Amino acid sequence: MDEKKIRALYAQNDISEVFANLKSSANGLSEAEAEKRLQKYGPNEIKKAEAESMWKNFFKNFTSMMAILLWISGVIAIFSGTLELGIAIWLVNIINGLFSFWQERAAKRATDALNSMLPTYVQVIRDGKKKQIDSKQLVPGDVFVLQAGNRVPADARIITATSMQVDQSALNGESVPESKTTKYQPGEGSYAESNLIYSGTTVVGGNGRAIAFATGMQTEFGRIAQLTQKEEKTESPLTNELSRLTKQISIIAVTIGVIFLIAAIFVVKYPFAKAFIFGLGMIVAFIPEGLLPTVTLSLAQGVRRMAKKHALVKELNSVETLGETTVICSDKTGTLTQNQMTIHYIWTPANEYHVTGNGYVNNGQIELNNKQLWYDENPDLHKLVQIAALDNDTSVEPSKKKGGRPKILGTPTEASLIIMAEKAGFDKQRVLVKYPRLKELPFDSDRKRMSTINRWNDTQAIVLTKGSFSDTIGRCDQIQVNGQVRAMTDDDRLRVKKVNADYAARGLRSMALAYRIIPKNEQINNLTVDDAENHLIFVGLVSMSDPPRPEVYNAVKKCHQAKIRIIMVTGDSKLTAKSVAVQIGLTSDKARVISGNELDQMSDEELRKALKEEVIFARVAPEQKYRIVKNCQANGEIVAATGDGVNDAPALKQADIGIAMGLSGTDVAKDTANMILTDDNFASIVAAIEEGRAAYSNIRKFLTYILTANVPEAFPPILFLFSGGLIPLPMTVMQILTVDLGTDILPALGLGAEAADPDVMNQPPRKRSDHLLNKQVILRAFVWYGLLESIISTGAYFFVNHQNGWPIQALAASGPVYMRATTMFLGAIVFAQIANVLNCRTNKISIFKKGLFSNKNIWFGIIFEILLFLFLTVTPGIQQLFHTTILNASDWIFLFLLPIPLVLIDEARKWLMFHRKNN
Template identity: 80%
Template sequence: MDEKKIRELYAGDDITKVFTNLHSSANGLSSEEAAKRLKKYGPNAIKKSEEKSQWKTFFKNFISTMAILLWISGAIAMMSGTLELGIAIWMVNIINGLFSFWQERAAKRATDALNNMLPTYVLVIRDGKKMQVDSKDLVPGDVFLLQAGNSIPADSRLISASSMQVDQSALTGESVPESKTTKYDPGEGSYAESNLIYSGTTVGAGTGRAIAFATGMKTEFGRIANLTQKQGKTESPLTRELDRLTKQLSIIAVSTGVVFLVCAIFFVKYPFAKAFILALGMIVAFIPEGLLPTVTLSLAIGVRRMAKKHALVRELNSVETLGETTVICSDKTGTLTQNQMTIHYIWTPKHEYHVTGNGYVNNGQIELNNKQLWYEENPDLHKLVQISALNNDTTVQPSKVKGGKPKILGTPTEASLIIMAEKAGFEKQKVLVKYPRLRELPFDSDRKRMTTIHRWNDTQYIILTKGAFSDTIKQCDQIQVDGKIRKMTKEDSDRAKQVNADYAAKGLRSIAMAYKVVERKDTDVSKLTIDQAESHLIFVGLTTMSDPPRPEIYNAVRRCHEAKIKIIMVTGDSKLTAKSVAVQIGLTSKKARVISGNELNNMSDAELRQALKGEVIFARVAPEQKYKVVKTLQENGEVVASTGDGVNDAPALKRADIGIAMGMTGTDVAKDAANIVLTDDNFASIVAAIEEGRAVYSNIRKFLTYILTSNVAEAFPSILFLFSSGLIPLPLTVMQILTVDLGTDMLPALGLGAEAADPDVMKQAPRKRSEHLLTKSIISKAFLWYGLLSSIISIGAYFFVNYQNGWPSVPLAASGRVYMRATTMVLGAIGFTQVANVINCRTNKVSVFKKGLFSNKNIWYGIIFQILLFLVLTVTPGLQELFNTTNLMASDWIFLFCLPIPLVLLDEARKWLFYHKAYKK
């Protein structure tokens, strides 16, 4: 139902029309009628998006492009008679698929444990009696009761309200609670109608009675959830890139295989069956069987590291996507800020005081010129603190958990005043005994003030008033300065107005404090009208407050800027507050353009695309508009991460390349739409997650370089065999090629997936969408540097063994002990040069010694396994025949173990030569 129709049906001042439209009354429904409506409208619950069946979730891990290629390769291997090869390839696929499924299931279970959305019970009136019912059983037409702290279970129209304020930040992103009354006022922005309350929001203060007109998916909460669920999930860039890489490698592998098949038949005169096995060996050699396990392991390690940094990843590929993020669309309230109103300054006509410490914790003090003050020491401060605490209906209960948030029973505004008073040394309960409250004139949205009346002494009452500055100052005709009361002059009034304007320009919200003392003999408290109580007041001063930035946000923003990541604030808060916070934390400069929701509606797509290229902030935006911002950024070619905690953030979270929801304060809908959930609601955790994401992508490239290097060394012997038309016997057999791919290379390659991020990873710009995994740099490094060196050394080892046995006088051996020793040395040389290569691939520019030669234990475990496996293949009789190996001489082992040392030092010289100047900068 659109807002216009809602206003026509439910928001008017005539409550009888509401009862008529809903076929209900002030006494609610009968139990029988409620049961009928429950059957008709369904439960009052937000339906989750339809989840894939467990079987679909399970099998999707086995049908990626790379997985399908491995299934086909394994089948071909089996049909060609190499059963062991086929089984080995299939086992790689099976293990990788099971691991991916297990990791994503674990993330889902952890996310489900965070979900806690609607209240369990609601106090309704049925059959003319109050009764508690499950909130899921609430139906349109039900009348229910509310008090401070209650979550609102349905979209409803207020029947009665007393000092009610509602926190609607889950819907709007607005940190300041909305005042709610039975009188209609359209308010400013979405969901601002004064007599309507919405599902998923919370009563901050006061009490009320309301009638539900929409439940479940028909609520605004449900409507936005439905919008989110209809939005298809964006395929991750990593998935697209892996598919592209798989196709590239498949073309290379098949093309190479075809060439080898033709050459083997026509030049070497091999029979088709034998030539096919040779070609198959080449195809398998160029298919990186370890790619999927390495990618999965890299992502899983990133997931575990991020979990330790309070970021719960729901989908493995989300880790890498974060690494290439170019723009973060961030909510303000609760994400960049603490979602805790905090007093910053106290102003009296004589002094400005600084209030230290953040949030709802009594961990600060009130200072004047850096000197701590107690409220008794200054008469003006004394009176202002007294008004702040006594004219207050909120209670702050300390957390029972160490380090946990205090429980606020009331509004954030009043909570900040209570904490400010505590920092001044004011003990409310003791003072209330001395000055007991006799009456309250509650806050309302018309006059924007609240007044309490207390017994002052035996002959007098004191009337304490707090409220919006502009609405309170006009009720004051006196002013207190240094404890003395005098008439307020125009100069006094103008000065106070200027101070208030200066605070407003800084994004601070002001609350004015005033009072007066009246004679008891002349005053009947019970008959005192609002006009009488709130006239001829004595102005004392102002308190200024805001929702402060998180302490860690400053460094997080700085690191994002260093990483060339743009942050755009998209909030439901006012333009002034949004810009003030953005400038304060270094998000933007003062020149940033602030675009309101209304302005955004009037902008063309071209104008929005242009605006997004500069410094920009979005304020007072609706959910659909935040979604539009994210969508337009993507159309501009950006990789977008969107953060948020409210249901209003969910559509944008789902549309974004990476959605990041808050775990502690986030709604169920937001978590369901997100890829990542921050368990500590800390924006700084996003920066750590981005670093992990970049490390993952870098590690995949390192693995690719390493694996292509061995492919070159594996192919080179076969090329010699073909180009010599068989005169050079095959220096490396098909089974030996498979030994490298599935045996000796696998674990060191997997170790690269666990490599920590390079020191400069967060000082580089995000990779461009047009930049692919397989780049010219990787190809040149793998083929023309590492691969060429490995090929020369391994072929050199082959000819050296033959040289020791009479070559070139004696023809190259094609069988027998000399041939087996020569091929064994080729296999060993490739394995030991790969030891050097895996160490070299650990860093791109920085010295591996600077990073720590032994800092990645997984690689060294892989190297040890690689050497032991080679040893087993050379000394085990049954395996010697299968893999065409034999025992090596002591001098052979010495040569092999010495091989990695010069290769590592040579690559260190290359890195120093090309990159040391850049690192000095």
């Protein structure tokens, strides 16, 4: 039997049948029976997916495509006779793998610290007596007690309920709490049965008892968690892109190696063994050994920057994935909105009042025509505020932290009324002394009203009533206007209904407030609900909603500028969903709203077509949100999905990047997500996307920078080979190692920290067909920058030889002249790379416009590579190992002046490109 049928069975059957089915009673289970069931069903806990072993996580950092390429290149280096280079390459791989492992472990520890578990204790009835137990010990058939503020520990059928309201937003995304009673009503949307409660939800008002019929992984909470755990996680776009890049570089390196192998055999007449080693050396020269650690460290820098902006990234590659995002499938409640019911308007027959502020106590006021009003300045407002505050069981405790959210003890709806009254200057505790409560007529889901009877004076009492508009207006036969009470006419009713309809069309939820004076000598304790809530005097309406977060407006605007679509996917009603979407600028008023029921009737092809247009999804179930994400991906979109409830977890797992709320999110959502917002702020996503875009742009920048040095590194063997050995190698293997793993690393990391270009959020997300190693990178690295550096460094080599008698004398293959010539070749590459790193900082705009010294990390890198080069040239022992020597003063002057013309030449190129584009 499927879950829906099981739920229907427990919801629709008489409670006696439920007891019989579960072999229990209102007195609960015996201790002995509970122990047996615990052995049978297991502990009441949500089992997490079996995590990959620490060793598996450890070794995966050493087995990526690029890592494998480096292992192989190390082997090749050793076989080609350069043991030192091979060992160095392997050490780079090991250090990079250890760093990646440490970084992701640190993120996991931070995530674990955020996660909150299900309730620790629950009150159960065992052997007819109330007893507190660990919630893990709860079993099917247990009867347990619930009060306001309790988390529900299991799926259960309600036995008794007094004004019980349950916040089910963690399951269904609905911002308004559900009323729960012992009587079955199917309700609207998922998990809406009036007499069933679900694990992981929260009782926000009233109290009651229930009998558990599902615990642990058998609950709806557990079922969704299981669905999440079964979903295989796909590789991130950056992982795929780096794999592609590795293949491209491997093909280029091997092709060049084969060409030089053939040339060595047929041009220089090398024996095959010597030619083979020479070809292997060329392969190693064209593999950018510093790329992988630079990518890793750059992404780690992105992780740290995002953490400062309240976005905790669990996996390094997720940084770049954010930058590719084309669609955000966003939950509404608690993500786009504050998850806090707030009164916006008060309407009385005489006036409409505006309630300002974000909903918190003492933040805002009640206004009429922009003039602040206190509750006692107008008789109608006075009466309405009085009813709202006194006919209310919720209290609000101010936050102990400055600027923090108050603690609400009760339902969000009643809290909004209390807060409204405080904004009007109403002191509930002081007024209750004068008008003490005599009796309460609790809210129930049938009549959808709540009333209290309070002392009015020595001879009279007052009935204060609030409730849904349609269920309260019918009980009113009088109306108060400007403090005067008269009979309610048909015109009055039509006018009030029109006002209510107008509020509903704006996505606001209205509540009617009324009262009635009765003689105090009536038998108040024996007064029935029908008698008390009859012949009421209508006072007015309050309209409320869960307001959008203040910062979400600008965040949505930025997403639209960045050509990122936002699709709202919520469990809330169609009307509320569309109202919020239009209000915050998410969609236009013409957007199509698809309900969960309508979605069930759509084929995947119809859904994919709808997803290309303006669309909002309302009243959706967990499986449907997952389906929406999957079909977005089928349309070729890179999808980020946001959410905080367990209902969001399958979609978060399926998405290219799942984003969970750190403060309000469930542990299932946070475990599943790739990124956690530690401030629950949608605007933090936009900041993270900007960082992600910058990260990808920076990876491409330092890819250009690193590949450029490979061209002049390849020139020495070319000269040696095609001269038939007459030109000694201008650059040794250890000097190549100096550039690849020494001087280039820190400046490349500086590029990884480069600030995003000013227009980065005005550009569309990159296309999947736009790869890291594209035509522009190849032209800039291998043709433009690479060729310039090759000509300059080769010229420096020959210039030193020319100063010492070449071409009259043969080129020296050893000795002081050779050492100085190779040192100048190395120095020319190092100082040309200084110009290169500055040029790579921008693609289009002038480096002077962005700020020549604005990136301090790059200048630290430049200083480091100059000092490292100086250290290699003046340190005995090191000189012999790296074939370097002390340079003349004129050599140093040449090297220090070298970057200036290279920067100016590239500035001219950018200027020409800019003007050609504008023309």
